[in-house]
Amino acid sequence: MNQQPKYRIYATLLDAFGAYLNSDVIWDKYWGWSENPPHTPEEFHEQQFQELIDRINRKPFDSEAADRGTAFNEIIDCMIENRKSSIMEISKAYHDDGKLYGIKAVYNNRTFTFHIDLCREFANYYKGALTQQRVEAILPTAYGSVLVYGLIDELMPTSVHDIKTTGSYTVGKFKDHHQHLVYPYALMKNGSDVRTFEYNIVEFNKGGYVVDTYTETYVFNPERDIPILTNHCEEFIRFLEENRELITDKKILGGEN
Template identity: 75%
Template sequence: MNQQPKFRFYATLLDAFFEYINSDVIWQKYWGWSENPPHTPEEFHKLQFQELINKINRVPFDSEAADKGTAFNEIVDCLIEGRSSETVKLIKVYEGGKIECSDFKPKKADIVVELIAIYNNRYFYFPMTLCREFADYFKGALTQQRVEAILPTALGEVLVYGLIDELMPTSIHDIKTTRSYTFGKFKNHFQHLVYPYALMKNGSDIRTFEYNIVEFNKNGYPADTYTEIYMFSPERDIPILINHCEAFILFLEENRTLITDRKIFGIEDGRGSDTNKA
């Protein structure tokens, strides 16, 4: 019988820990120039600490930005797979402003120009050209593929895992939506380390990783698209992943009394979703 790993970390939880330990750098980036910042570096550090603890404990949170990303990703997956959605209500807007509803029966010649996505009682608007651009780029991809692998560390074995948005034969893709983009925004994220590592350990040596990014303007419409490409290097990246996981383990042990979701310690207690990629 295989022994359970001592810890279970999903990729975006490692991102949250990175943001916590670099809270001073983040504060300086966004508010270092301000004469009246919303909080001091010390207050921001405490906020980041609590956000990390809440994420570890899987405390439910409401985020319009996260919902928008979920809705767009689901649209792309529906187009790739030629299916309807069970999680997002989609309304087609046709050329001329006609909306698909009970009293409008579209004809073959009618052209869809926009999709209205309703998710968590929120309405999001996506141009059909953007949706098709992404779906065409990922034609034939495997969508929402869970990957996992054991990562040995000096402090115990860690199961690292997550969901790949789009898996192509020679590349791994994660779709990002953001209100503001600067080049290299995702360079310190851990999906481009965890996912290739997990695939490699399961016999698939795919080292090209892309973040495929949509930037939305202040009115909520797409302003531009970007791609960040990373090449996974086992010799360079596995030690980085191990060091980060070991630092996270030390944090967890120091704050064990605050952690209520025991799944992170490799203990199955039936609470929380094990495919969280938030």
């Protein structure tokens, strides 16, 4: 018999909650040295709180950085699957002399161009991957069963991959994220033992040019990682219950919207 989950939580929402919990650390990192910070740590914490509530409630937000990531991801998927995009306009970009130099995507009225070498590097790396695979599994917690779920960017026979685009990269940036816990856990619960997880990262500068590419690799260890995931989910559930009156998205609380 299928148990109805009491909560439904997607992986990147756990990351957003983690960022909220660490708002003081984040404030310190970006503005701790500043004589004239744009906001106090308290104001920043409040801002992070509101952003998290908006995220929980699936409030649409407009972000060039997020759109760049979506565009790059879609280009790679189209190249892997040798198909046209149904969600954005993708075309080849040529120099005046007719030489191909990039792939252009128009998404949300924004145009992004990615160098052909970068696109090929990623697409070749994921040759044969299954793209955008939704995974889900029940995670038992002290507060009842939680459905944890998410979308795997690229699923290979022996590894899970998530493509990240960022404006600034430091080593270990994604160490405390939860995709590398949720996705292998969900795969394991569905009978597929794929424990190696890679974040494949592209760092862009302000002009949209590639600074460098990086990889962070994590190997899922159920004995160590399931308790970490469970604790974080339980902490998030306490947050959800404390702020239940602000939550309009019923799905996260196990209902239907």
